[in-house]
Amino acid sequence: MLLSQMGSLQSTFLFLILLHSLNIAAFKDQDWKKATATFAKDTEGSLITEGACGYGDLHKASYGKHSVGLSTILFNRGSTCGACYEIRCVDHILWCVLGSPSVIVTATDFCPPNYGLSIDYGGWCNFPREHFELSQAAFAEIAKRKADIIPIQYRR
Structure with a gap:
């Protein structure tokens, strides 16, 4: 009886060590990365009613003002639909x-590129730029609405 309890204890201990190492690996993926953000002009506090991810009415799906459009590289042909991101404005004392x-948003839409404009002036969603297009409401939680484009940090 005592030997079986020791074996069970050793198995539990091994499981906890394995779980801890997996959490450390997952945490490394949580490093803050640099990108930019703008906001889409909206009337109801949310980016859009329906996004490119096909979730239907985003208000009914409870995303509302916390939905976000991703640039080409972040959208990755839709593979990041439903991903959650924590975003914060950084390095700009005026904006x-x-x-x-920070604000937590869910990827529900695609921010289309505009190759007629440079990535530094209007072509913010052009490849390979990492960019988030927020609703006005979500943008206002991290930056002043007077801002056009802001430097941000994000993590999944």
């Missing part, structure tokens, strides 16, 4: 909200 609060 970022004091204290660098």
Whole structure:
């Protein structure tokens, strides 16, 4: 009886070590990455009613103002649909909200490229730029609405 309890304890201990190592590997994926963000002009506080991911009415699906359109490289042909991102404005004293609060958004749409404009002036969703197009409401949680484009950090 005692030997079987020791074996069970050893198995549990081994499982916890394995679980801890998996959490460390997952945490490494949580590093902040640099990108940019803009906002889409909207009337109801959400980016769109329906996005390119095909979730239907985003208000009914409870995404609402926390949906986001991703640039070509981040959208990755739709493979990131449904992914959640934490976004915060950084490195811009005039545009970022004091204290660098973050907002959690869900990828529900594609931000189409505009190859007629450079990536530094209007072609923000052009490949290979990493860019998020937020609703006005989500944008206002991290930056002042006067801003056109802001530097951000994000993580999944």
